[in-house]
Amino acid sequence: MALDGVEVLIRTIADDGAAILDGWLASLREGSSLQSGRIREAELQTQAKAVLGQLRDALGSDGADADGEGYASLRETLADISRSRALQGFTPSDTANFVLSLKEPLFEALLRTGGADASNLASGIWAMGKVLDQLSLHTMEVFLASREEVIGRQGQEIAELSTPVVRLWDGILALPLIGTLDSARTGVVMENLLQAIVDEEAEIAIIDITGVPTVDTLVAQHLLKTVAAARLMGADCIVSGIRPQIAQTMVHLGVELNVVSKATLADAFAVALRRTGRKVVRQQAAVAEERR
Structure with missing residues (x-):
């Protein structure tokens, strides 16, 4: 059967x-x-x-x-x-x-x-x-x-590690961004930056976008959100690393960041030092000035 x-x-x-x-x-x-x-x-x-x-x-x-x-x-x-x-x-x-x-x-x-x-x-x-x-x-x-x-x-975890907030000087922070800035990553960036502003009692935050491949209207909106949040915490922002190609693209798109921007991180750091009443001088020049 x-x-x-x-x-x-x-x-x-x-x-x-x-x-x-x-x-x-x-x-x-x-x-x-x-x-x-x-x-x-x-x-x-x-x-x-x-x-x-x-x-x-x-x-x-x-x-x-x-x-x-x-x-x-x-x-x-x-x-x-x-x-x-x-x-x-x-x-x-x-x-x-x-x-x-x-x-x-x-x-x-x-x-x-x-x-x-x-x-x-x-x-x-x-x-x-x-x-x-x-x-x-x-x-x-x-x-x-x-x-x-x-x-x-x-x-x-990679997103958190790729958005480090670096202390350049007393009251001056730098946030180097690498890769595409989307909505999810903007939240991580904003959270890390705001926490660092509180911890360091920072006056100025430099957002460096040298490693950001393109800046369109969406990326610009994300940057402006980060800048606005930092201002609410009492810190001014400077955007650095805008390359010529990105500058041309932003002009063609009509994108306005409405924030101080510099070509390099070094230029932005110099502006931050001036705003906080500091300056960097060569050691020899400083010694010569003291002898006078």
Whole structure:
């Protein structure tokens, strides 16, 4: 009598589980997971053994519906594996292959246990493909979500590191900007600058845009927001690093910064020193002036 595909699969895993596990581990060893050194063989064996056992239990509980409640424990195990591999730097192919590589040893086991009955074999293969494909998709969804989370966190950290506020002198700060200035980064820039103004009790903040590739109306608006916020905190702003090409572009676009601007950071620093009642002189000239 023909058996249901799920029943065939459960019986196959129960009768030939050791051989299936050995074949699965052999397939995983041939992949790049172990060769990359990101995971130890003992850990890989533990993961494979746990997944195969949970798969057998889930098949008996919810059949071939990998989205069912009976698969909750297995899905969580695969999610943990996917998240850890996303943090360890595994490729999407390596992660998906963890589940998909189980197909071959399961297929071979089905041939051994039910190959004489073509109907049972076909139904078992169908159930195997349906379940493993669903589990593989779940694995990849968790992996990609984890990767996006990691990339987003790294992007935020890079944005914070790429907007340092430098103390040039007592009461004078410099904020060198590198790269494109968008809305998200403007928030980080503004927060860092305002906090530095408070901490240093700064009077002047120099915003250097030498490393900003282009300045259009949107970038200019972001700069003006930063300048306005700094003024509310009691600090005047000077924009430096406007190159000839950027100046021409701003003129053609009709962009007006409405703030003191200088070509170089050195020029802006000189202006800041004058505004704070300081000046820089050569040492020899200073000694000569004292002798008079």
